[in-house]
Amino acid sequence: MNSFGRIFRISVFGESHGACVGVVIDGCPAGLALNEADFAADLERRKGGQGKGTTPRKEDDIPIFKSGVFNGKTTGFPITILFENKNTRSEDYEKQRSIPRPGHADWVAHQKFGGYEDYRGGGHFSARLTTGIVAAGVIAKKLLTLGLSANEDKNIPISITASITEIGGEQDTEKGLQKAIEAKDSVGGIIECVVKGMPVGLGEPYFDSLESVLAQIVFAIPAVRGIEFGTGFAAAKMFGSEHNDAIEAMSGKTRTNHAGGIVGGISNGNDLVFRIAVKPTSSTPQKTKQPELGYRQYGRFLCKRSS
Amino acid sequence: MNSFGRIFRISVFGESHGACVGVVIDGCPAGLALNEADFAADLERRKGGQGKGTTPRKEDDIPIFKSGVFNGKTTGFPITILFENKNTRSEDYEKQRSIPRPGHADWVAHQKFGGYEDYRGGGHFSARLTTGIVAAGVIAKKLLTLGLSANEDKNIPISITASITEIGGEQDTEKGLQKAIEAKDSVGGIIECVVKGMPVGLGEPYFDSLESVLAQIVFAIPAVRGIEFGTGFAAAKMFGSEHNDAIEAMSGKTRTNHAGGIVGGISNGNDLVFRIAVKPTSSTPQKTKQPELGYRQYGRFLCKRSS
Amino acid sequence: MNSFGRIFRISVFGESHGACVGVVIDGCPAGLALNEADFAADLERRKGGQGKGTTPRKEDDIPIFKSGVFNGKTTGFPITILFENKNTRSEDYEKQRSIPRPGHADWVAHQKFGGYEDYRGGGHFSARLTTGIVAAGVIAKKLLTLGLSANEDKNIPISITASITEIGGEQDTEKGLQKAIEAKDSVGGIIECVVKGMPVGLGEPYFDSLESVLAQIVFAIPAVRGIEFGTGFAAAKMFGSEHNDAIEAMSGKTRTNHAGGIVGGISNGNDLVFRIAVKPTSSTPQKTKQPELGYRQYGRFLCKRSS
Amino acid sequence: MNSFGRIFRISVFGESHGACVGVVIDGCPAGLALNEADFAADLERRKGGQGKGTTPRKEDDIPIFKSGVFNGKTTGFPITILFENKNTRSEDYEKQRSIPRPGHADWVAHQKFGGYEDYRGGGHFSARLTTGIVAAGVIAKKLLTLGLSANEDKNIPISITASITEIGGEQDTEKGLQKAIEAKDSVGGIIECVVKGMPVGLGEPYFDSLESVLAQIVFAIPAVRGIEFGTGFAAAKMFGSEHNDAIEAMSGKTRTNHAGGIVGGISNGNDLVFRIAVKPTSSTPQKTKQPELGYRQYGRFLCKRSS
Secondary structure (H helix, E strand, O other): OEEOOOOOOOOOOOOOOOOEEEEEEEOOOOEEEEHHHHHHHHHHHHHHOOOOOOOOOOOOOOOEEEEEEEEEOOOOEEEEEEEEOOOOOHHHHHHHHHOOOOOHHHHHHHHHHOOOOHHHHHHOOHHHHHHHHHHHHHHHHHHHHHHOOOOOOOOOOOOOOOOOEEEEEEEEHHHHHHHHHHHOEOOOEEEEEEEOOOOOOOOOHHHHHHHHHHHHHHOOOOOOOEEEEEOOOHHHHEEEEHHOOOEOOOOOEOOOOOOOEEEEEEEOOOOEEEEEEOOOOOOOOOOOOOOOOOOOOOOOOOOOOOO | EEEEEEOOOEEEEOOOOEEEEEEEEEOOOOOOOOOHHHHHHHHHHHHOOOOOOOOOOOOOOOOOEOOEEEEEEOOOOEEEEEOOOOOHHHHHHHHHOOOOOOOOOOOHHHHHOOOOOHHHHHHHOOOHHHHHHHHHHHHHHHHHOOOOOOOOOOOOOEEEEEEEEEEEOEOHHHHHHHHHHHHOOEEEEEEEEEEEEEEEEOOOOOOHHHHHHHHHOEEEEEEEEEEEEEOOOHHHHHHHHHHHEEEEOOOOOOOOOOOOOOOOEEEEEOEEEEEEOOOOOOOOOOOOOOOOOOOOOOOOOOOOOOO | OOOEEOOOOOEEEOOOOOOOOEEEEEEEOOOOOHHHHHHHHHHHHHHHOOOOOOOHHHHHHEEEEEOOOEEEEEEEOOOEEEEEEEOOHHHHHHHOOOOOOOOOOOOHHHHHOOOOOHHHHHHHHHHHHHHHHHHHHHHHHHHHHOOOOOOOOOOOOOOOEEEEEEOEEOOOOHHHHHHHHHHHHOOOEEEEEEEEOOOOOOOOOOOHHHHHHHHHHOOOOOEEEEEEEOOOOHHHHOEEEHHOOOOOOOOOOOOOOOOOOOOOOOOOOEEEEEEEEEEOOOOOOOOOOOOOOOOOOOOOOOOOOOO | OOOOOOOOEEEEEEEOOOOOEEEEEEOOOOEEEHHHHHHHHHHHHHHOHHHOOOOOOOEEEEEEEEEEEEOEEEEOOOOEEEEEEEOOOHHHHHHHHHOOOOOOOOHHHHHOOOOOOOOOOHHEEEEEEHHHHHHHHHHHHHHHOOOOOOOOOOOOOEEEEEEEEEOEEEEHHHHHHHHHHHHHHOOOOEEEEEEEEEOOOOOOOOOOHHHHHHHHHOOOOOEEEEEEEOOOHHHHHOOOHHHHHOOOOOOOOEOOOOOEEEOOEEEEEEEEEEEEEEEEOOOOOOOOOOOOOOOOOOOOOOOOOOO
């Protein structure tokens, strides 16, 4: 299924080279002011700018509201947002019909969807689908900024920042990017996300732990290969006496923050910290050699979805 | 919520020092032979043996079937399994009433559940709750061994192995464990899981990607701080031309397996590989110093669950 | 939430006088041929024709596919269908701002959504939203016609018929309709649905009983006030010896069908039979008198959704 | 699946002649006082007393708390309650192996679960499973009595009453029962449920309408064949001008209550009123004749669950 969330539920749809991509957001409270301009900064950031080292595809990414907004405010009903696809050249992808691209979802899509998937530009697997996820994030952040979540009336200012801390193994990200440009290759990186002003008590032990829920949505982003909270993988090398965060005050403030703000699956009010590993983009001028498999020739009628 | 899964759904319950811990498994097909002995090996492994460096608590961990099994076979209806708690000394935990233990869930539990949580031995947060998760895993593995999943009739033998690859930073795990014993401290480690014989096509792009779903349940295990698939965090240092796995045959077999068997959120038939980072156990003889907070004195009536 | 279904999940959105109404269908298998013409008959039937006794609003109801269909076939990914609203005169509804219409959702919508709801023509509550439900039904029926459901490979031809069996208390429905036209009033009725060729085994005991699931979606249709299966309310007047359906053959065929094809929440292969009661449309030329309440004056910012 | 609810979720398990029946309740807030005595009245009512016209099976129905209650109060974690089965004579049911009882789930259970179901006394289909549903209801009512739901802090006293309004077609229920006793037969009836003090705003349009959600759980009760809200099936015979409830005050109070307290799927603060039709119990001394089918001879290994 292409949905996430119980109270503020998002559902993404669309294909890279179809009419549009988009999102339905169900559960957003009524009365939140929303307009096109609210989305500009984050959508621009998603595109990666116009500079070197980014995708050549240029789209306006203007959100078109189809439902759930009335007189400039949310109505409390499902919000549907479309982003039209304009800069598409489908003919470029005809060769995919016989050569599944390494690192891409072409081959698994063909296996699972029997040759009926829209293969142009990765179709539904395209990172272009993150447009809808970003749009939903804009709305979610706006709710948080107002100190209002769908579930609670807590009046807490929350700040969320995510930044690239490493590209191609270089902590000087400019240097890592330059290395990739010179090598005419794509390159991976690390992103760190820090949330300040966290309320205490978000999350549950076990399957709805804050880590479980965040990891579920983080791995929805194409190309993510790992996630770690707080000290993360480095914690595996530590002694308990080093790792344990001493609680210094009734507020729950800890001296260190090895736990990354989550204990027992529940936020403890300290900064929420996690890092994600992004693999290098599969599309790269340096082609990986592989035989032509001629795989798109055995479509069968009406394949069964297996999960 | 304390449940996981849509077709084969598990729900855990119980407290460390209550009457029992247990699990309800809903959606298991009828006709699967199940008896006490099926569970022995995995439950024993969960306990960590009787050797040095493990918990001193000794429980029999004998599964008591309360529903869903008839004449030694599953009926297709919910399977309820209890594990009695016998080796409990509640008095040991009275001091927790005033000093929340660092690294443990004591403080967040108290905040979220208003002082009404069963604090003895971590209560519902105790790793003892993994008994039910392991029991559900035994049943799931038995279904897979038969080449039968709850959803499909694929006749594929699947092998699942998980092993500790590092303790306290040492790949010689015996050495890492010895180091901890000598330091009289707890220690973290890395576990690698490899699944061979994976069917092609499990998972969906986005929120139900195989990584998303596996990460959700893996972070349900107490003390897990990170997860990575395939090359994982190391992929962030690679070029695309290195990382891309060339597809060598119509079967989907790839030359390398940097992707860890998952592309576009969907299994590609190669080995599924992931690693998890486990922090050092919070319980350690080396006490972390922190002030007595006297925090268990302000219970309020009927706290609100916040997620 | 505005979604229904676990394997074939539909989500409706839109407002009566907004840009459009529509539906997202997630979980439809790949390879199903779909075109505009497939939808014409059922969408026309939903509109109620152009004759006497029906709504004066005229819309084309042409399905616009925005995702999930490629080269005339489903791709296995979410199918998004829009229906544009063209025949709208929003000014007609300005008076609703001060007088909540009796029988309509105006008042509750205002209470729940704080005055931010799109009140024009009932907004999201409008029966126009059933366009999306009918479109989803067209796809579902086409899957069934092919002997293929999203979940099973059963090769069973299924026929589904629904007919009006009573209007305004008259079993001669023409007569009932005529009575309403003469009275210049709206009128209620009974619809009976019969499904032949049912597979055995659909449904579960308790919360996912076939009755539970059908009732959930039937009550999603505006104006439905009751549902009964098989003999229904008349069964309450019978003795057990009369009501019990004798099983006559190994196939499960019963002599009578008081159960309406469902026993223990599970289909038994006999005809599935249920009836629903539809109240008279709230919009009627015969106005119900009520005081002007001036109720749309106390909008508060960002109301909380209460369920 | 055997679960219901998103915020306060109940899961039932057990078999009529197995070790026990029971329920897990997940999502109940912490701090609610609970003891055995709270359950006595409703559990006694479920049993139907010891008088004429009721089941001869006698069970104590003492709730055994296995988790989620600590020092007499709920902890906020899953509450597990067992009811032991003591008064069982399994040998009585051996004949079911060859003759599926008319009106019972024997035949469909055998088809769906391949002969592996626990057939004794109806197994998981037995009305004895309602013990767990009643227990969950006791807890839910206690939360409401305190003016506290799992989701809201509304301070509204709610009263819920359900009464038999008709037995065997007689509104004098004593007379209807007597008629059945004399005929040595089982008999159906009508139950009316009225909720006073309803908050405004519960429910959503469409699939989570208050009618949809109530109908889903009501049809989970074995033997229910129909449900109607407000005027219900009689509304189908009315004109709109008669049926529409005039809103008389800003509070939402209506002059009449044909809608039964629900408009647009949402509670309007007037009394919630619904009626359910219960078919005559399938177990009756007046046997329905049917051939011996010898149906329990073709069990196949590991049947597939079909929904």
